[in-house]
Amino acid sequence: MVEIAPSILAADFTRLGEQIAAVEEGGAAYVHVDVMDGHFVPNITVGPFIVQAVRRITKLPIDCHLMIEDPDKYIGEFARAGANMISVHPEATSHLHRTIGFIRQAGCRAGVVLNPATPLSAIEEIVKDVDYVLLMSVNPGFGGQQFIMSSLNKLQRLRALLQSCGSQARIEIDGGISAENAAVVAGAGAEILVAGSAIFGQASPAKAVQQMLQVVTEAQRV
Ligand code: DX5
Ligand code: ZN
Numbered sequence: 001m002v003e004i005a006p007s008i009l010a011a012d013f014t015r016l017g018e019q020i021a022a023v024e025e026g027g028a029a030y031v032h033v034d035v036m037d038g039h040f041v042p043n044i045t046v047g048p049f050i051v052q053a054v055r056r057i058t059k060l061p062i063d064c065h066l067m068i069e070d071p072d073k074y075i076g077e078f079a080r081a082g083a084n085m086i087s088v089h090p091e092a093t094s095h096l097h098r099t100i101g102f103i104r105q106a107g108c109r110a111g112v113v114l115n116p117a118t119p120l121s122a123i124e125e126i127v128k129d130v131d132y133v134l135l136m137s138v139n140p141g142f143g144g145q146q147f148i149m150s151s152l153n154k155l156q157r158l159r160a161l162l163q164s165c166g167s168q169a170r171i172e173i174d175g176g177i178s179a180e181n182a183a184v185v186a187g188a189g190a191e192i193l194v195a196g197s198a199i200f201g202q203a204s205p206a207k208a209v210q211q212m213l214q215v216v217t218e219a220q221r222v
Contacts, residue, residue, distance in 0.1 A: 086108045087110070120158055133169050134173070136151075
């Protein structure tokens, strides 16, 4: 089943509660929180404090995408703030296997993230130990960028890699996802679709989630 994880990066933060309630009503499966530190990526966003606030207003699992250097320092804090899923970039940590262990010890599902130029081989040794792989289909740092087309081929190769390793990890895709390409990315093997501007940039975020789910369900029926 394909699920939608709206990224609050594109939400109106003056009405965050309302906006999250809307996507929840529309059928979103997770709330995706993009954490950026101005070092690993050229943008600064939010920290555990916002995760704590989001935790108070939704029952949906919180999916924290950490785009920060040395994530080990903050995993405990994000978990205590209410994160259910935490993903990290291999380039941001010296000991990825240990970092994944810290996420699990903190009681969260652990994910590893692939940047557009990071080869699949960077995660080959860890795929058996993660709950999900997040494939970036834009360079991380900003919402509203264009989907990088070569991500489709990478997605298919990632699906094959997981199968060949006997990994149960789910595939999440992030960046430039919209109702126009949702069916194609789902067809190529993505199971969790992150979308920011295509959802919160619409007049009705609830309808935008419904529509994306509908597009994917219809495509899977044929
Ligand atoms: C980019 C973030 C994405 C971003 C997606 O660094 O990881 O989650 O919010 O935004 P859209 O859907 O607008 O590309
Ligand atoms: Zn993200």
